[in-house]
Amino acid sequence: EVQLVESGGGLVQPGRSLKLSCLASGFTFSNYGMNWIRQAPGKGLEWVASISSSSSYIYYADTVKGRFTISRDNAKNTLYLQMTSLRSEDTALYYCARLVHLGYYFDYWGQGVMVTVSS
Amino acid sequence: DIQMTQSPPSLSASLGDKVTITCQASQNINKYIAWYQQKPGKAPRLLIRYTSTLESGTPSRFSGSGSGRDYSFSISNVESEDIASYYCLQYDNLPPFTFGSGTKLEIK
Numbered sequence: 001e002v003q004l005v006e007s008g009g010g011l012v013q014p015g016r017s018l019k020l021s022c023l024a025s026g027f028t029f030s031n032y033g034m035n036w037i038r039q040a041p042g043k044g045l046e047w048v049a050s051i052s053s054s055s056s057y058i059y060y061a062d063t064v065k066g067r068f069t070i071s072r073d074n075a076k077n078t079l080y081l082q083m084t085s086l087r088s089e090d091t092a093l094y095y096c097a098r099l100v101h102l103g104y105y106f107d108y109w110g111q112g113v114m115v116t117v118s119s
Numbered sequence: 120d121i122q123m124t125q126s127p128p129s130l131s132a133s134l135g136d137k138v139t140i141t142c143q144a145s146q147n148i149n150k151y152i153a154w155y156q157q158k159p160g161k162a163p164r165l166l167i168r169y170t171s172t173l174e175s176g177t178p179s180r181f182s183g184s185g186s187g188r189d190y191s192f193s194i195s196n197v198e199s200e201d202i203a204s205y206y207c208l209q210y211d212n213l214p215p216f217t218f219g220s221g222t223k224l225e226i227k
Contacts, residue, residue, distance in 0.1 A: 035216075045155075045163065045206055047216040059214040095162060104210040105153040107174075109162035 002026040004096045004110035011116045012086055022079040022096030022110055030054075030074035033099035035106060036081045038092035038115075046092075049081065050099070064090075086117045121145050121212050125219025133227045137195045140222045142207035144188045151211035154183055154192045157221075158203045167192065194224075202226055 049070040097106040155163040207219040
């Protein structure tokens with residue numbers, strides 16, 4: 001069974017940093033592209049960042065480019081999102097999502113981890 | 120970047136009704152659209168890919184159609200378990216991935 005479990009969220013002050021993790025199991029992690037997608041309270045879904053299976057290709061939404069860094073450790077089956085210079089508008093539930101094999105849509109999602117940016 | 124205009128923002132339907140949600144892309148997306156269901160407090164679930172292909176486990180009352188810029192998603196014979204928000208996703212021209220703004224389905 002595919003499982004994606006996010007962790008590392010919490011309350012953080014504006015301008016500070018936070019690192020999210022997503023532990024994957026139930027599939028060969030190193031074969032799949034991975035993504036972070038967020039959802040502000042009561043709002044819709046917003047794609048944040050993508051990383052290819054071997055980390056060769058990395059993409060970011062304009063809203064986080066230069067502040068967030070996506071990375072992965074295939075030996076640990078773990079996806080990361082390093083978030084710096086956090087703003088109140090980054091407050092959201094952050095989902096880890098798998099990119100379907102040889103495709104470009106998301107087939108499995110974690111349950112999400114909440115990040116709240118507030119003083 | 121491709122924009123996805125989804126409508127309506129909300130729907131109220133009676134059990135057994137047929138409902139339809141539309142997404143219009145800002146340019147041709149060559150049928151590369153997926154539809155997700157998100158129940159309250161849960162992660163999104165993939166229902167349909169490539170316009171009309173149902174994922175394993177998706178009930179047959181769900182369907183999708185469209186081409187070019189215009190796409191639709193329908194639920195026939197709405198059931199109480201269909202209460203959720205629904206989102207379209209374009210995956211033709213990347214990055215970025217772009218979602219529609221969502222449609223919240225309620226039961227009358």
